[in-house]
Amino acid sequence: MGRSPVFAMELFVFDLDGTLLDNSSRISVFTRDTLRELERNGIAYTVATGRNLHAAKDIIADHGFGLPHVYTNGVLVWDPRLESISLGNFLTIVEARHILAAADQADLTPFVHTINKQHQHAIFHPPVRHSVEERLLGVFAARSETPVKPLQAMPNDVQITNINMIGQNESVDFVNDSISNEPLLVAYSGPAMEDQSLKWIDIHHSEASKGAAIAALREQLGASRVICFGDSDNDLSMFAIADESYATSNAKDPVKAAATAVIGHHHEDGVARFLRQRFGL
Numbered sequence: 001m002g003r004s005p006v007f008a009m010e011l012f013v014f015d016l017d018g019t020l021l022d023n024s025s026r027i028s029v030f031t032r033d034t035l036r037e038l039e040r041n042g043i044a045y046t047v048a049t050g051r052n053l054h055a056a057k058d059i060i061a062d063h064g065f066g067l068p069h070v071y072t073n074g075v076l077v078w079d080p081r082l083e084s085i086s087l088g089n090f091l092t093i094v095e096a097r098h099i100l101a102a103a104d105q106a107d108l109t110p111f112v113h114t115i116n117k118q119h120q121h122a123i124f125h126p127p128v129r130h131s132v133e134e135r136l137l138g139v140f141a142a143r144s145e146t147p148v149k150p151l152q153a154m155p156n157d158v159q160i161t162n163i164n165m166i167g168q169n170e171s172v173d174f175v176n177d178s179i180s181n182e183p184l185l186v187a188y189s190g191p192a193m194e195d196q197s198l199k200w201i202d203i204h205h206s207e208a209s210k211g212a213a214i215a216a217l218r219e220q221l222g223a224s225r226v227i228c229f230g231d232s233d234n235d236l237s238m239f240a241i242a243d244e245s246y247a248t249s250n251a252k253d254p255v256k257a258a259a260t261a262v263i264g265h266h267h268e269d270g271v272a273r274f275l276r277q278r279f280g281l
Contacts, residue, residue: 011046015047041281044221048235050234053069066080068217072113075204087115088205089208099185101178109125111124165201188234229247233252240258
């Protein structure tokens with residue numbers, strides 16, 4: 001992307017889950033008011049999340065996120081002003097088949113996230129095997145903008161953005177180990193919000209990352225500095241390209257170690273309190 005004629009700025013980039021959002025996966029009243037103060041003071045900010053557009057748009061709607069957003073860990077960039085999507089690196093059919101085979105061996109249900117030429121999302125899956133997958137399927141199905149369909153109905157011409165699944169630790173670890181010989185795949189995993197005794201895993205193309213997407217946005221917007229906030233492994237790539245990076249106190253230890261500093265807990269408005277102190281809001 002070429003540099004656009006925008007004044008130099010500091011660009012603040014927020015991860016969502018475990019960072020800007022509270023334990024209910026919502027923007028709290030305190031954080032909402034802080035974002036309004038940022039907007040009122042002309043402070044530029046955006047979001048970089050592992051969620052897809054439809055899983056995040058209602059959460060951040062009406063909170064001043066007017067600059068391009070990074071979704072699916074950098075696979076997609078959405079510009080709300082132009083209502084357009086920049087497409088990134090997708091999984092190949094061969095890579096997807098490898099992931100699906102590993103999931104089958106681990107007795108897990110893979111959820112295949114796709115986007116078509118009309119920029120419409122859809123999720124495809126084989127028959128679910130466990131009750132927690134049934135609940136996750138219900139969450140997906142509740143998002144009316146994202147159809148959920150049987151895997152055999154998946155068209156040949158859709159692009160696969162990512163594949164995720166949830167299950168017992170040993171099953172998820174098996175999938176992770178099984179794809180480790182694929183040089184162009186990257187997997188992120190951690191405790192499942194649905195059940196802390198379970199684990200989730202999200203797999204996509206290795207060349208799609210939050211860091212690469214934010215670096216492109218920095219160039220596009222003419223940002224003088226980038227300041228990032230995160231809590232998990234998928235935030236490390238943007239920490240690496242940021243001028244400053246801040247981990248919430250609930251973050252994983254490697255994320256804390258990579259950060260400029262550690263700030264408050266995500267459920268205690270850690271990001272918002274840091275920003276209010278930084279800018280005297």
